[in-house]
Amino acid sequence: MHPTDFTLRGAIDALNEGTISSVELTNAHLDGIAKLNPRLNAYITVTAEKALAAAKASDERRRQGTVGALEGIPLAIKDLFCTAGTRTTAGSRILDSFVPPYESTVSQNLLDDGAVFLGKANLDEFAMGSSNTTSASGPVENPWSRANDPDTRLVPGGSSGGSAAAVAARLALGATATDTGGSIRQPAAFCGIAGIKPTYGRCSRFGIVAFASSLDQAGPVARTVEDCAILLKSMAGFDPRDSTSADMPVPDFAKACERGVKGLRIGVPKEYRLDGMAPEIVALWEQGLAWLRDAGAETVEVSLPHAKYALPTYYIVAPAEASSNLARYDGVRFGMRVTEPGSDLRDLYERTRAAGFGAEVRRRIMIGTYVLSAGYYDAYYLKAQKVRALIRRDFEQAYEKVDAILTPATPSAAFGMDEKQDDPVAMYLNDIFTVTANLAGLPGLAVPAGLDGQGLPLGLQVIGRAFDEETVFAVGRTLERAANFTALPGLRAGA
Amino acid sequence: MSYTIEGRTGPWELVIGLEIHAQVISQAKLFSGAATAFGAEPNSQVSFIDAGFPGMLPVINQECVAQAVRTGLGLNAQVNLWSRFDRKNYFYADLPQGYQISQFAHPIIGEGAVEITLGDGTTKTIGITRLHLEQDAGKSLHDQHATKSFIDLNRSGVALMEIVSEPDMRSPEEAGAYLTKIRQILRYLGTCDGNMDEGSMRADVNVSVRKAGEGFRTRCEVKNVNSIRFVMQAVEAEARRQIEVWESGEEVFQETRLFDTARGVTRSMRSKEDAHDYRYFPEPDLPPLVLDSDWVAALKAALPELPDARRARYTAMGLTAYDAHVLTLEKETAVFFETVAKGRDAKLAANWVTGDFFAALNRLKRDVSDPPVTAENLGALLDLISDKTLSGSLAKQVFEAMLETGKAPGEIVEERGLKQVTDTGAIEAVVAQVMAANADKVAEYRSGKEKLFGFFVGQTMKAMQGKGNPALVNEVVKTALAG
Amino acid sequence: MGKPRQIKDFLKKMSLDTATIRRIASLARIRLDESEVQQAQAEINGILGWIEQLQEVETEGVEPMAGGSPVAQARARLRPDVVTDGGQADAILANAPDRQGEYFGVPKVVE
Ligand SMILES: [Mg+2]
């Protein structure tokens, strides 16, 4: 067995049994990266030397008898997480040379558990996108391709496209990711892997470059549901440095994976049956419900009457917060600065931000600035906050009847790198199934569940109650077992 | 009658409101653990949060909240148990995040009121609209380089209370008295040190003018005035400018202005012209600030006595209204006075503190917080007066010696033998000598020239080097001359 | 949108005029070339047109949701007043594009 073929759980076991060392495991992944990253572009920065040093130190710790929960496990870190001493770009030119002197809480938690970081994963610029084509470091390619059209390069989804592609192509055993409107679940679905956005407040946002503060949540992507559970256990936890971090104990998520779904009521939101939805997606959804019924769950129709307003709500709230969060990139204290001879401060700001931000980021900053501006705040931002409250209430009412909700993860499989790029609104529709969970702050898990007619992976999404990731994992693991998803992408290490 | 400024078209009334920015006394900043001390090396008291680095998040300092609540209570204002922070978005060189975290829609403190006392002894109530917490910006230095400004972020993130008044003031004097009163209350509460020259307190002055009986006309805001005197000057200068504008048939436009202290005029701040669209929205990095009523009650119970209450107590102790006023202006003075007066005659203590002690402070250019004589020693001096060890004039001598040496009065009395003589026999002996040496004057006195009485007292005191108890000396001289 | 006439009609329907686009760009401190103004206008108007559908939602009396907490009664935690940070001017200045000694340098700001 090639070392990159381990699941994260399998690698932990192999390391514990002594059949492999962290150095061997890390080297195997670094070799895969050296071979495939030039094409996939899943990593912006590969920290091979640091990774090997960390692997050596981990093997040494193991010899001394100190074994953390992720001892010696090589991971990819989305380049949105600040990593002390390692360049952190957020996929933007404006942070091209930024080396944070601090570590994000989530990545520190992983380091504390013994993880080894292979490098910084590519992403849409400032996590704004659903295709990973807006990165200043260039687009990421999905390791999967269409059976009848192998030459068309596909997007991995976004914004955590680099994380998802790296994990799918076996260039990491797991990766950190973030999800503001679907940025974990959509790329996970596009790349045939699992990914969970936990409840808002479960993972600290400290040290993660902010996109939209009230929506951003960190979470893992990995090749199995259980691997996600192991990673999330490590990443999550109360952090006094994040005022929105939840002061709650972190359950044993891996254990919850094996709970089964017997007696659970699974909600099917009727509003998610969209007109013109791809028949393959509808069929997969029905299949997922059938699997859960077979495993002893009851499926119940629920109503989320405001769900159809989730995307427009999101495209007010997220740009508004982003326009403010990204004001700090002004060319004064860090990052890029662009001036002309005779530039005054205002000119410096305007040139720096025009040159430093890509088109999508500039567009969202402009929209966010507009919806908050004098005279428009009530019509846009305040209205969106009220609709958001209604969306949260819809879920609260649904959860009086059900324990979790099942939906498709995405409206389609991965699309071509040149498709959908010229129409922002068409691109935004990618997040139609995922964005409600961000608005309501709820946990959502994407599980690979089948292939479309072109042989591309499709995912299902489980949305749970606030802070009830355990049920989400139990449902996800049941789906995963039933789906028995064994297809592999064409591009992968060790292939 | 009420204050007016005479224009070409007749008298104009002034309408004045103040927004005071007061730096909260706390060890650490409002949202970060960096220190707040004044005068540190540039950028040495800066956390990554204060510098707006990527991924940095604010966490609220409990003491800053407590200080705002104490201040609210001290201003007789409503404490809002539910308040919230908002972002005020604008770009500025010393605003690292590109927004100021402030409280816009839901301030921690609502309406209140303070009473001001004017020079003629009358009082007036000035309404407080609100008080909110917000973070300060950094500092730009423009004089360090020919073509650059330098940014120091030490102040960035320091907690400020913005105290907004109602437009209740009608004269420069009222504006000055209001700012003085607010400063006095904050200093009593220990919530702001009130050091205006260090920037711990500064005021935005809103001024408009109108004819009697009119509603409000357009106001202008004079930003960042940093002394009480300048606030009064700025009010007058801005009012005169507006009167001229109106009287020349033009209109006053709402704008922010600066007070040019050198020229005594206000001028337009054009650099802020497009900064008015602040795009406020709720700070998503901070959940609402929810206070427990028990906690607020505990802060209230622990509140120190405020100047108005203290003044009332002093008058009840028998002090004149004037002494009570003077002694309560500064908390340090009141504390000094109370230490001196403790267990002693309050009036005597007040006389000494407002008299010789204040005179000494003036003469030596010292401050009550750094007194040339400690309150304990001054108290001990009063004890020596009360137990008749020292006469009034001896006490003054001892006080001077205390100023020079810093020693306790008892020690000085011992060393210099300045103890008052109260032994009647000893005084009688001296008086007898004086009478013997001045037999002619004794005869004159006895023949009716009673004015000479003072001469004998003076001669006796002189012979006793001033140590004779004045009352006893008087009595003995009288008896002897009657002899 | 091939023909100039169609473009003109399209632009006329738009809610945001070019002056507003310029004002927003200026507020956001993003330099826009003349050539970029019309493109930004078309894109932003497209998005705003799509967002318009929110106006049909009945939100009378609805308490707006601020912040991301799924728990409505979330409240801020308060930290003790202790100095735990600072004394790191070098790290603060290390990423500065124009470090001037112990300061950040910017073009001279005139009040
Ligand atoms: Mg003001």
Ligand SMILES: [Zn+2]
């Ligand atoms: Zn203010």
